[in-house]
Amino acid sequence: MRILSIIIPVYNEQSTIYEIIEKVNDVSLPNGIKKDIVVVDDYSSDNSLQRVKDYNRENPGVITIIEHEINRGKGAGIRSALDACIGEYIIIQDADLELEPNEFNILLEPILDGSANIVFGSRFLNKKNDQGSFLSRTANKFLTGLSNLAFRTKLTDMETCYKLVPSSYFKHMILKEDRFGFEPEITAKLAKIPSSNFKEVSITYNPRTTNAGKKIGWKDGVRATYCIVKYGWFSSRKKSFSKPVDTL
Numbered sequence: 001m002r003i004l005s006i007i008i009p010v011y012n013e014q015s016t017i018y019e020i021i022e023k024v025n026d027v028s029l030p031n032g033i034k035k036d037i038v039v040v041d042d043y044s045s046d047n048s049l050q051r052v053k054d055y056n057r058e059n060p061g062v063i064t065i066i067e068h069e070i071n072r073g074k075g076a077g078i079r080s081a082l083d084a085c086i087g088e089y090i091i092i093q094d095a096d097l098e099l100e101p102n103e104f105n106i107l108l109e110p111i112l113d114g115s116a117n118i119v120f121g122s123r124f125l126n127k128k129n130d131q132g133s134f135l136s137r138t139a140n141k142f143l144t145g146l147s148n149l150a151f152r153t154k155l156t157d158m159e160t161c162y163k164l165v166p167s168s169y170f171k172h173m174i175l176k177e178d179r180f181g182f183e184p185e186i187t188a189k190l191a192k193i194p195s196s197n198f199k200e201v202s203i204t205y206n207p208r209t210t211n212a213g214k215k216i217g218w219k220d221g222v223r224a225t226y227c228i229v230k231y232g233w234f235s236s237r238k239k240s241f242s243k244p245v246d247t248l
Contacts, residue, residue: 005087075182121162150232
């Protein structure tokens, strides 16, 4: 691996986005791996885009900026970034402070030692983490359990943001979900690849509340359930990718 692409979808995160980009850029990756940072502003109504541009002005050449002309959702933002990504692997970084970018190296270890080619960062393997509200924990447990049944996986945290995926898989996946349905959709489609070898690693998690800006809600949980069923049981491998998976 020469380059790791990091996609940062942004929507109304003016208080954290500058710091997140700083944290991502400050991460020292092993084996001389370089970072390719792509920031997608999803038509923020606050000063998020200006903060991104401030960083770009003060640190020219570090990030690529993509701007949406209407608000479309996290999944749509990730799709918009894919063509700009130049790394052999891609990971998503949310624009808040719930996860620690310096833990990219923990996710990279199974890739570099050859024990996996897809790595998820699990918030629930680390018992020291604040696991969030009872409702959130229950919803995550239900969605992950249902996804394991539908996708034939053995995950503890399907909804995690930290998914480290080969670009060849990511860029040829036919992704349709615009919002948080992206998480079960990509997991379902990765599970359809015969050569996929999943591994989970423990990561640090600092959950925020709705009052602090958390955007996912109960409607997204309903949509996630629909997506698990749709992409797990009712979507063929052929319709999930733009080319045969044995050529990825």
